[in-house]
Amino acid sequence: xxxxxxxxxxxxxxxxxxxxxxxxxxxxxxxxxxxxxxxxxxxxxxxxxxxxxxxxxxxxxxxxxxxxxxxxxxxxxxxxxxxxxxxxxxxxxxxxxxxxxxxxxxxxxxxxxxxxxxxxxxxxxxxxxxxxxxxxxxxxxxxxxxxxxxxxxxxxxxxxxxxxxxxxxxxxxxxxxxxxxxxxxxxxxxxxxxxxxxxxxxxxxxxxxxxxxxxxxxxxxxxxxxxxxxxxxxxxxxxxxxxxxxxxxxxxxxxxxxxxxxxxxxxxxxxxxxxx
Numbered sequence: 001x002x003x004x005x006x007x008x009x010x011x012x013x014x015x016x017x018x019x020x021x022x023x024x025x026x027x028x029x030x031x032x033x034x035x036x037x038x039x040x041x042x043x044x045x046x047x048x049x050x051x052x053x054x055x056x057x058x059x060x061x062x063x064x065x066x067x068x069x070x071x072x073x074x075x076x077x078x079x080x081x082x083x084x085x086x087x088x089x090x091x092x093x094x095x096x097x098x099x100x101x102x103x104x105x106x107x108x109x110x111x112x113x114x115x116x117x118x119x120x121x122x123x124x125x126x127x128x129x130x131x132x133x134x135x136x137x138x139x140x141x142x143x144x145x146x147x148x149x150x151x152x153x154x155x156x157x158x159x160x161x162x163x164x165x166x167x168x169x170x171x172x173x174x175x176x177x178x179x180x181x182x183x184x185x186x187x188x189x190x191x192x193x194x195x196x197x198x199x200x201x202x203x204x205x206x207x208x209x210x211x212x213x214x215x216x217x218x219x220x221x222x223x224x225x226x227x228x229x230x231x232x233x234x235x236x237x238x239x240x241x242x243x244x245x246x247x248x249x250x251x252x253x254x255x256x257x258x259x260x261x262x263x264x265x266x267x268x269x270x271x272x273x274x275x276x
Contacts, residue, residue: 028251035244042240056245060232067220068246071228078143078213078224079206083199085144090153090198091191095183097154098161099169109158116151128215142216143224147206153198160194161187200261204254225250 034042035056037049060068096102097109127146136142164187172182188195210226217223223231229246232239 031244031247034241035248037241039239039241053241056239056241057249059242060245060249066228066232067223068225068228068232068249070220071223071225072249074140074143074222075207075225077140079203081140081144082147082206083203085148086150086153086202087195087199089149090157091183091188091195093149093154094157094161095179095187097158098164099166099179099182112151112154116155124212124215127212131216137216138218138222140222143213143222146212147202150202153202156198157191157194160191164190196261200257204257207250207253 030047033047033049036052036054037046038051038053041049060066093112097105131137131142131146134141136145168186169182172186177185208226209224213224214227217227229243229250232243232246
């Protein structure tokens with residue numbers, strides 16, 4: 001009886017999730033189909049290509065006019081740098097808010113959280129003027145520096161650090177362990193799920209940025225892959241398959257991170273969720 005109920009429950013959950021799965025997968029599969037479809041079939045409203053045509057992918061990587069490999073490299077450099085930067089700065093700030101006592105700590109933490117309510121569009125002009133005044137336009141600094149920390153990352157890690165017993169920090173200090181060593185040797189290794197979740201989230205957000213890289217870069221030397229997709233269409237508006245191939249190439253890192261780090265993302269985001 002219990003086995004039958006379990007089977008019926010699994011069938012019911014699968015039936016409820018199937019429409020959502022189709023909504024997510026059908027556009028992706030259609031994009032993949034167009035990217036490998038011969039050019040003569042793209043505008044005939046076909047769903048499945050009669051033969052596989054990989055020339056769009058080869059053309060995207062080998063045609064010197066598209067600079068697509070350079071765009072991918074730039075996106076990896078910027079995304080990895082922002083990810084590492086936020087993991088470091090957010091860890092330090094979260095440690096201070098969790099383990100250290102100083103005047104105005106609570107008010108400062110609330111002020112940092114309040115910045116999460118400010119939309120990015122409200123600060124983009126001020127950030128642009130600052131980067132321009134520093135002479136960082138059209139450089140990696142312009143793409144990386146404004147995103148080296150975030151209130152969300154500080155909040156996520158601070159909530160996780162609060163799950164550590166205060167006695168652990170006090171005992172470490174009595175044994176002569178300073179704050180740096182305590183953070184690097186004890187807190188960071190035990191916080192790998194939260195740090196991994198933050199890193200994956202930041203990497204995906206940075207990888208998918210479009211407006212800021214478009215605003216602060218002028219040449220293909222520093223432009224990122226999201227701009228590269230639009231440039232594929234600008235160069236050859238008739239080559240829909242080429243643009244779809246670029247979309248698939250850009251999606252692969254995002255899907256890979258989600259598929260292989262799904263459990264870690266969920267565990268990391270839920271860690272410390274019930275701790276105030």
